[in-house]
Structure formats: C-alpha cells, structure tokens
Amino acid sequence: MIYANTWRKKLAHDHPSESNKQISVRLGKLWKDMAADEKELYFALARRVDAEHKKKYPEPSGGIEGEDCEEGEQKGGGGIDEEAAGADPPKSSLLPFDKGLEQ
Secondary structure, three states, X not given: OHHHHHHHHHHHHHOOOOOHHXXXXXXXXXXXHOOHHHHHHHHHHHHHHHHHXXXXXXXXXXXXXXXXXXXXXXXXXXOOOHHHHOOXXXXXXXXXXXXXXXX
C-alpha cells in the first residue's frame, strides 16, 4: 500500500487522461517488474510504519478483538497513519519512472 499510495498521485499527474483503473494497472505492472531488493525497501518502510502505529495505538489487552467498542462503533479509524505515511519513499535509481518526479 505504501508503494501504491506514494506513486499513484505521481502517475496520475503524469497521465491525467488515464482512469484510476488504468493507473492501478500501471502500478501493478511496475511493482511486478521491480527487483526484489527494491521491493524490500518498501517492505521495510511498511514494517516501520506498522511498528510506529502499534506504538502509538497499542491493542487493548485481553478479551475479544473489538470487544471494547460500543454497539454500532467500529474499532480503529481505518486508513493509514498520516504522520508515518508522510515519510519520504525510498530513494533509488532502480525505480523505472522516478526521473523528474522529485518532490
């Protein structure tokens, strides 16, 4: 998700006439063609974001997951941790489309 969230906006900007579906297909192909060591950078970032999220929002102890929620409420806020997600994506010359996309 970090990879897609990071690059979707950039691809949409570079290809404004493409639909979200077309951008998703493009993202999927780029991910599939990416070298394993490049993917590992994103996996490592995802692990870091997950650890930061768990530190910020520890799970309640004991009981059934979601048991502490009032009726009609959902546990968690969904989405991604905005603070952690704001981290810069891994820098690499291996990305096939990163030229000219620096922020």
